[in-house]
Amino acid sequence: MMKKLISIILAAVLMAGVAGCGTKTQESGKGDTVKWYLFSNPGNVNEKDIFAEAQRMAKEKTGVDLEIIPIESGDYESKMQILTASNEPFDIMFTSNWLNNYYMNVSKNAILPLDDYLKDYPELYNSMPEYFWDSMKVKGKIYAVPNQQIVARGPFFAIPEQNMELLGFTDADFEGAGENYKTALAAVEKYLRAVKEKTGNYCNLNKIWNDGTQMFNIEEVVGSLLPGAIQLDNETDKYKLINQYESEEFKYYIKMRRKWVEEGLVMPSEETERDLDHVEDPTAIVPNITRGNCYKPNVLSELNRNSDYDWKIIFKCRPITTSGSVAATMNAISATSKNPEGALKIIQLVDTDAEFYNLLVYGLEGVNYTKTGENSIELNPDMPYTWTEWNVGNTFNKYNLPGEPDNFAEEVEKINDESFKSPLLGFSPDLDNVKVEVSACQSAVSEYLNLLDYGLVDVDSSYPEFIKKLKAAGCDKLISEVQRQVDEWVAQQ
Template sequence: MGKHGILRLFLAVAFLVLGSLGLGAQTSEPVKLTWYIVGSWPQAGQEEVFAKFNTELIKRANIQIEIRALGWGDYDQKMKVLNASGEAYDIAFTAPWMNNYVQNVSKGALLPLDDLLKKYAPKTYASMAAKYWDAARIDGKIYGVMNQQIFARTSAMGGRKEFYDLAGVKLPQYPEFIADLKQLEPFLKALKAKLPANVTPLEIQWESLREHYGYEQLAPGVIVYFDDKNAKAKSEFDSKEFKAYYDLIRKWNVDGYLHGGEWVSVKDRAPAFKNGEIAFGVGGTYKPGGDVELEGQYGGMKAVSIPMSAPVATTSGIVATMFGIGRNSKHPVEAMQFLELLNTDKELYNLINFGIEGKHYTKVDANYIEGMKDSSYSPNILWELGTTFNAYLQKGQPADVWTQTKKLNESAKASPLVGFNFDGEPVKKEIAQVDAIWQQYGRLVNNGIGSDKEYREILDKVKKAGVDKIVAEADRQIAAWKSSKK
């Protein structure tokens, strides 16, 4: 024993000496990872921030990371090509709405992470309850690491506070919510009467009201109601909710609450909100401190946000932003170690999200920061790059915003299908066709400019496109999922 101990000591010293001489290079050479992220890239100051990120990273682990930051419009396409061509990358952003998670898994683009997570990212693994991890499971395995944040989805509307005050009609505040769209009518009426003629009171979207109407969408045109214990799939458009919405929006358009045909082109939606041409918009999700985040959308004006449903936990809400590890990654262990750091190391998280102190933001006190005006680095994607709970607070956010968020997550009613991920592959043709129909009619519905004729056309076309086949396939998969859980 003693002899071995001395031998080991000797070897260790030898390695140290050799290592410092650069001879035992195999341990000191950092592992290089590639990391694909999406956002409003490139940012002018990104090179500097990424370099600093790497110097900080090497202090913590023997890892260097090449950050391939792609723009919104390029990311999905590029990831499809990379995945299809089997390119070796280590980490990539994946979600139901971008670089599609379920498709990636069903086509074999990502590695299963269960063992890696437990071994190399124990803190991250422990930081989220099992029910959340279940949401990321496909056929029982986890393929993505969620970025912790608001998981619960709550339909919401938002707008400038000055308009809200001008209307002078009180709307419910969290935890109260607008349970029926008709509740909005007095408010809209007052807005219409008091706003200048060139300001439109409301912009609304059927797609943003899923929690409000109490269902979750599995595939285009196919839904399951939250209160349906049997979780039976139904047709989305052949529902009393859709009929009610269709008619109400038509009426609102006649009443002048909407912009009718004028804004059908989406190009100028963002500036329209920013310049106050549209007063209120339905969309996004309610969250603590959300008013502050909304200010950006309303040209820096004080904003209000009003919940339109109770918070609900759904699979798609929980897995809304994730990182997966590429199937051909040469360093899955280090990739997972990196994700652990990103999710646990406050300094690293804030560096990649806010940039360098004094250059891109200033510290107001220990927790609060203020972004520099015209900063050369403000990607504004807190929800993508790690756990939001590690983020510095921005001016105006309540000090306990993250505690509130966690509480809201916990209080959310769980959909009966949390943990179920629908695989559209067997009915992809039907899905694509139903989706095309909604793309064709969606804006007409949401602007209230359709008639009974178009309503019947939608139902008819959706039926012909084979929505029943998708419903049947969904029922089959739900049944299989239920039996696998038992």
């Protein structure tokens, strides 16, 4: 009796399970709602109203039903990976070379190639220069739509503004300093010495090499900080990969940095980096200098917001555009999308329609912000809605915040277009065969680079050790493998 009862219950449970699976299979169709996983920041109070408005606007302008699902930035990577791994149907996602990795998604077939669709969306295709699309190509195909933003990376140096006068500097003192790395380092040294003489104090100075190799005319090809780079001023053999840690530039810099530390010009260890954003007298000399990694027209207002005093840029280095900098922010369509046309319509809308884009970035007019001009706004501090503009769409359509120049977008576009274009634009390395070497080199770099970049260790003893470790980690194999891929890529072009 008992046995029978159990088997009946079991059978019933199983049936229910199977039935449950059966009912949900849907036919794909043009009318399907487009699901967009946007990544967001916490604490947006009226998010729901904004999305409701966005959905209304999308329906009105494109006829597509849109559903926006905000995922907070910290969770985005893991959430997207589980969604793509389990073949969950959805449409639009953010992808890049540093988060929710684009190249991994392509190799897993998680995202849809767009070449066949793009010709039907000329408005979207023509909204950005050709080299943006070229940078997207993996094995000849475009898999994502870049969110236009500043892609040219030009390092710059900035100091507290009042120091100029107090130290007796004029603009002429730093003219031409951005010419090459030697003049740049000499100019920095001049400033450091002047501060030391006047105040007896050392300066805070962040790392210069890390995230700033453009200043040395070096483009890291294999990956951020990984050995394997091309020299951009090498006219004769511009596709030749070198180990940037063995370059003259690197040696020159770390020796100089060490000298600064020994002479007490910069902080002697990472711990002695003082908080200089909040100072008691913001009109006195503040022993500070900073190296930014990316000059853009509003960079000063960003620096000024952080500290009690104003900043001045003393010189800029040549901006450089690489594949990596374009592939930093993109929207892609999931391979599981049931309505790719609709999804592309939404991407086109967010990249070309300023009204829709600004709604997602700044919220509702009159609630989250007030307009102060045709294209400029002021945020309402009582109703914060913080959204990072580059994860949504084309940042050239954004309204300007106080402190940002009116022609912000044009300026950025100008910097992008005038920047030096890497000869490897569009190339991306495939590191599957050299995973072991990659992680070994990574650990060698993380062990030494920070110390050398801060000048905290003796160069004569540590530098050879570093190179020895890199060799042992297989950096030569890594470089020759990527060199092979580069040569193949060049032959194809």
